[in-house]
Amino acid sequence: MTKPSSHGFVRLFHTRWFYIVNVLLILVVGFSFVREMIHSHDIAEQIQALQKQSQSLQTQHLAIGDLKTAVQTESYAEREARLKLGLKKPGESLVILRNEQTGTGANTESSKNQQADDGVQANVAQKPLANSSKWWYYFFNKQAYRDAQSL
Numbered sequence: 001m002t003k004p005s006s007h008g009f010v011r012l013f014h015t016r017w018f019y020i021v022n023v024l025l026i027l028v029v030g031f032s033f034v035r036e037m038i039h040s041h042d043i044a045e046q047i048q049a050l051q052k053q054s055q056s057l058q059t060q061h062l063a064i065g066d067l068k069t070a071v072q073t074e075s076y077a078e079r080e081a082r083l084k085l086g087l088k089k090p091g092e093s094l095v096i097l098r099n100e101q102t103g104t105g106a107n108t109e110s111s112k113n114q115q116a117d118d119g120v121q122a123n124v125a126q127k128p129l130a131n132s133s134k135w136w137y138y139f140f141n142k143q144a145y146r147d148a149q150s151l
Helices: 004-013 016-071 074-085 108-123 131-140 142-149
Strands: none
């Protein structure tokens, strides 16, 4: 013989309400699962962004440390004192080079060179050279450097 309670339990599985409740439970659990997956993905992205930021801050820290050691050297302090404060060592003399032409002939040799170059430059209109070109000429072509200085 079959038990009447087991027949009622089987009948419970075949009811419409049982299926509706199960579908609703599956939807709620599925919705919660998807929401947690999205939240977990967002946290993983934030972790990656913070790791990148940490790496960039570490490189900045190293650069600042290098700058700190460079600033603490005696040569840096001397260079800054020379440039910003105009200090010099005993026995040194200050030389200021200007790229402008003056009306008075203070230096006769430069005025002679100026007069010789004026005749050549009158025929050819030249643009002033960039500083990088002047440095190149200074190290590798002294004559071109002197010609560039006269511009």
